[in-house]
Amino acid sequence: MPRLLLTLALAAGLALSSFAPGAAFAPVRIVAIGDVHGGDAAFTAILQRTGLIDARRQWSGGKAVLVQTGDVTDRGAGVRASLDLLMALERQASKAGGRVRMALGNHEVMNMLGETRDVTPEIFASFGGEPAFREAMGPKGRYGKWLRSHPAIIKIDDSLFMHAGINPDITTDSIDALNDHIRQQIDGWDRAVAALEREELVRPLAPIEEVVGAAAAANLPLANVGTTHLFHPDGLFWFRGYHTWTDAEGAEKVQALLRRYKVKRLVTGHSVQRDGIRVRFNGSVYLIDTGLLGGTSYPGGRASALEIVGDRVTPIYVE
Secondary structure, eight states, rough: OOHHHHHHHHHHHHHHTOOOOOOOOOOOEEEEEEEOOTOHHHHHHHHHHHSSBTTTTTTTTTTOOOEEEEOOSSSTTHHHHHHHHHHHHHHHHHHHTTTEEEEOOOOHHHHTTOOTTOHHHHHHHTSHHHHHHHHHHHHTSHHHHHHHHSSSEEEEEEEEEEEEOOOTOOOOOHHHHHHHHHHHHHHHHHHHHHHHHHHHSTTTTHHHHHHHHHHTTOOOOGGGGGSSTTTTTTSSOOOHHHHSOOOHHHHHHHHHHHHHHOSSSEOOSSSSSTTSSSSTTTTEEEEEOOTTTTTTTTTTTOOOOEETTTTTEEEOOOO
């Protein structure tokens, strides 16, 4: 056999043998971190505690997967620093064979659509002022473009990650359909706002209240944004059922969600847990927003992460 063919045959044999029945594979290490809200120091600390970054804030997690479940923005002064870190780690992890995945949260959606009620003067200043912040979060802005490239829901192996949750009483759509729906809603908003600006019905970079008012005056569907997943209390970015359901209320609903999406667990942020990561419904739901920002916003908040390796699920805290 010619040497080239022999080499190819050997390579094929090795590839087949590595996927042979019974071959052992190390499960991927997943580290999920909840709401950051501009707490860049605490965010850095938990990333270092989990071994995902080194002292220089560079990726050191190898082939691990970092999942951030949204709400990086608003409240804390370190919003821009936190976003910059995530964007850099996304590139660095990819080169190392790992991944960084972010699910959009309600506060990213708010900022992208011009709702800035929780943006502090310090946050505005870090972007160069309020107009610069609005532009940066817009469809053509550096951060807005990046955020718009991320989904609402992420599925990795047996785990489903999202910011708030899927309410089974209002949707039975697939993950792909839900993610597509969110993209279409955000894109539809962006295109409609651009049209209003061209017609000079709203100012460029107008806040959401002005846009909705102009849309209502013109009898445009844009005025109904509050009824969509983007802002509805039971929508993907706002739902709190996994936190508020009683054990009896949620038991069958959670099992139905697990069956529908073929996963073993749901991992969400959004609802702050004062006593650390909360496990519900016999290990089927993990609530990982532990008020990482701390301070006056979240007294007693803790920087935390949830590590998932196969069927082993472990909460990790900085302290």
